Amino acid sequence: MTTINAQNTLARDIFSTFKRVPCILQSEAAECGLACITMIAQFYGDKRDLNMMRQISPVSIRGTTLKDIITVAHHLGFRSRAIKVELEDLSQITLPAIIHWDLNHFVVLAAVSNDQIEINDPAQGKRVLSFEEASRHVTGIALEVCPTTDFAPRPAGRKISFSSFLNNSAGMKHSLIVLLSLSIVLQVLAIASPYYLQTVVDDVLIYNNDALLHTLAIGFGLLLIIECATAALRKIIILSVSTRLQLHLSSSVFKHLLSLPLDYFSNRHVGDVVSRFSSLSHIREFLTTGVVSAILDGIMAVLTITVMAIYSIKLTLVVLALIVVSLCIKSVILPFMQRITTERIALSANEQSYFMETVRAVMPVRVYQQEAHRLSHWQNKLVAMLNKDVLLGKINIGSSIANQFLFAVENLLVVYIGALLTMEHTLTIGMLLAFIAYKTRFVNAINGVINSLISYKMLNVHFDRVSDILLTKQAKNRLVTRKLGLSNCHSALVPAHTDAHPILIAEQISFKFSVANELVVDALNLSVKRGESIAIVGASGTGKSTLLKCLMGLYTLTSGSITMFYNEKRPPKVAAVLQDDSCLSGTIAENICCFDSAPDLEKIVTAAQLACIHEEIIAMPMQYHSLVGDMGSSLSGGQRQRILLARALYQSPDILFLDEASSHLDTVNETRINQHLNTLKITRIIVAHRPQTIAVADKVYHLKNGKLYFNSPTEVQGQITTEPYGEYQ
Numbered sequence: 001m002t003t004i005n006a007q008n009t010l011a012r013d014i015f016s017t018f019k020r021v022p023c024i025l026q027s028e029a030a031e032c033g034l035a036c037i038t039m040i041a042q043f044y045g046d047k048r049d050l051n052m053m054r055q056i057s058p059v060s061i062r063g064t065t066l067k068d069i070i071t072v073a074h075h076l077g078f079r080s081r082a083i084k085v086e087l088e089d090l091s092q093i094t095l096p097a098i099i100h101w102d103l104n105h106f107v108v109l110a111a112v113s114n115d116q117i118e119i120n121d122p123a124q125g126k127r128v129l130s131f132e133e134a135s136r137h138v139t140g141i142a143l144e145v146c147p148t149t150d151f152a153p154r155p156a157g158r159k160i161s162f163s164s165f166l167n168n169s170a171g172m173k174h175s176l177i178v179l180l181s182l183s184i185v186l187q188v189l190a191i192a193s194p195y196y197l198q199t200v201v202d203d204v205l206i207y208n209n210d211a212l213l214h215t216l217a218i219g220f221g222l223l224l225i226i227e228c229a230t231a232a233l234r235k236i237i238i239l240s241v242s243t244r245l246q247l248h249l250s251s252s253v254f255k256h257l258l259s260l261p262l263d264y265f266s267n268r269h270v271g272d273v274v275s276r277f278s279s280l281s282h283i284r285e286f287l288t289t290g291v292v293s294a295i296l297d298g299i300m301a302v303l304t305i306t307v308m309a310i311y312s313i314k315l316t317l318v319v320l321a322l323i324v325v326s327l328c329i330k331s332v333i334l335p336f337m338q339r340i341t342t343e344r345i346a347l348s349a350n351e352q353s354y355f356m357e358t359v360r361a362v363m364p365v366r367v368y369q370q371e372a373h374r375l376s377h378w379q380n381k382l383v384a385m386l387n388k389d390v391l392l393g394k395i396n397i398g399s400s401i402a403n404q405f406l407f408a409v410e411n412l413l414v415v416y417i418g419a420l421l422t423m424e425h426t427l428t429i430g431m432l433l434a435f436i437a438y439k440t441r442f443v444n445a446i447n448g449v450i451n452s453l454i455s456y457k458m459l460n461v462h463f464d465r466v467s468d469i470l471l472t473k474q475a476k477n478r479l480v481t482r483k484l485g486l487s488n489c490h491s492a493l494v495p496a497h498t499d500a501h502p503i504l505i506a507e508q509i510s511f512k513f514s515v516a517n518e519l520v521v522d523a524l525n526l527s528v529k530r531g532e533s534i535a536i537v538g539a540s541g542t543g544k545s546t547l548l549k550c551l552m553g554l555y556t557l558t559s560g561s562i563t564m565f566y567n568e569k570r571p572p573k574v575a576a577v578l579q580d581d582s583c584l585s586g587t588i589a590e591n592i593c594c595f596d597s598a599p600d601l602e603k604i605v606t607a608a609q610l611a612c613i614h615e616e617i618i619a620m621p622m623q624y625h626s627l628v629g630d631m632g633s634s635l636s637g638g639q640r641q642r643i644l645l646a647r648a649l650y651q652s653p654d655i656l657f658l659d660e661a662s663s664h665l666d667t668v669n670e671t672r673i674n675q676h677l678n679t680l681k682i683t684r685i686i687v688a689h690r691p692q693t694i695a696v697a698d699k700v701y702h703l704k705n706g707k708l709y710f711n712s713p714t715e716v717q718g719q720i721t722t723e724p725y726g727e728y729q
Helices: 032-043 050-056 066-076 087-092 131-135 162-167 172-205 210-258 262-266 270-311 313-360 362-367 371-423 429-470 544-552 588-592 601-610 614-618 637-650 667-679 691-695
Strands: 078-084 097-101 105-112 116-121 125-130 138-147 479-483 502-511 521-529 533-537 559-566 574-577 655-659 683-687 699-704 707-711
Touching: 032 050, 032 066, 032 078, 032 097, 032 105, 050 066, 066 078, 066 138, 087 105, 087 131, 087 138, 097 116, 116 131, 125 131, 125 313, 210 270, 210 429, 270 313, 270 429, 313 362, 313 371, 313 429, 362 371, 371 429, 502 544, 502 683, 521 544, 521 559, 521 683, 521 707, 533 544, 533 691, 544 574, 544 655, 544 683, 574 637, 588 601, 588 637, 601 614, 601 637, 601 667, 637 655, 637 667, 667 691
Parallel strands: 479 559, 533 683, 533 699, 574 655, 655 683
Antiparallel strands: 078 138, 097 105, 097 138, 105 116, 116 125, 502 521, 502 559, 699 707
């Protein structure tokens, strides 16, 4: 690692003085390093977003090291150099650069002045800190990143846009056409109102024409009734369309969300996922009301400015000039509003995650007397979010005051010039009043168009957040199901401990959580026969649970394949009790039958009896209708584990995966459950530490360094075999 001092002045890229470094917020909890290298890549012209970079170099929840960032940078065509630098020498390094922050985070150093630094924080957004503030965070490690001749900027990938939602919403275009038609009728009716004012002033008041006044009142009264009825019908249609669209969008996105790989959820905070899903409401609102309002206001603006031009070109040009000034002001503040809104949403998601985590973990918080600590940290996160709200509020207030001032000046000029034109007999009093009325409608309409355009641009923030869900590829299932021929077909419920055809074969499977991580499972082979019970043992942290999830198809393999065989009746059914399993809100019966729409009460009781929980359920006041609480909070650890086992047995599985499924049980219940499972004709793959569970297995495999080593159950307490299990036995 190079040390930099005042004499070691590096040549600064001239380009960096003219271009701002884009700020990209991380989506996953531990991808700050990848977000930083993405910012620098985009600064030099690479258009790929964080989602595309994630496909190049997936990041595990365990985080990213400086070495990992250097590897990714080299892959993208950058030359990188890690240096040790003092805070006062940051101005001497090539910017943008990546600096180590708070010992567990990376940020991009975007600019340095005499007493301040500007950073792009993937967790919080753009920040400007004094040297004194920065000294509490900077660790002294920096990474200079510069493009080489191998650097080739790539175009942006696919993005979710407004048209994507519009095209995928069945019947949406037809509904919009109906809404647009009704809106046009409303606008045409609205155009007539100022003419009523002009006619009354010029033709009724001046000539004292009572008959004409009555006729006008009746005629325009009828138009008012039609206008109100049309407006009511339009609002009813908007309500109906909005409801259907919300159902369609939410269902389709939630369906896709449920099909994503497990690491999508493990790498993100719950609050962030909820926040991204909530962005759909903003998209739905714009689709149902924003689009129609924009078109409606556009039509009104065209109609009114045409009428205004007929009345007076001079007055119309005055109005247009001030509209242009207003538009310029809003176009200047729009990028700032987009950035601050993005940061605000991310901070809100962070605050929600912390809040939900605290509520869910209220017991350890209470036990270790951490209430004040958690409250303080939550308040800090809330204040950070509220500061963004205040900043947005100040921008909106400034924009509103500027807008108000401009249109006050515009109104003053229109009245002044209009009065001069009236005195010159170019306009009548009625025409001037009508022009002012049309001008008011035009200003409101054009402001509506501008605000709709701003809302559309701001909608990109929500499109980007929803894109994180929709553009993530669905989980790939490496499980291959293969039907057996009639000659060697065995029933899925064969007697236990028979030499039946294998039900599961894993061939040379490997798995690691990210490109930079070591293999957790390394070229592993395994063959499991029907009705066989195998146990997988090993030290904690060696990957037993990971292997089990690979065998179940929950993780996408790095290489290799897993085949499950089945007979003519149906594919094999798989059930599991995993370490991180939980009950769902509902009754005990609903949890055992997994909320089956047509539950079999006899099977529910049988499954509970096999799991040795039936007697305890019967002793409860509501018996099988007892509520389990949030995530099973009303149950003890042992009760919860046995209900989860009953849930698995209710499915009548052919293969049962058990990961420390009896860790919370007493010895008596564990022994009884093992005896019950031995009487069933179910293939079992068990991860266990307890000797009594291991002893009932037909085969025992020891997992070490990503490979399986074969042992008989009686050898587990003795010497471990050193030969890896390679050939199927």
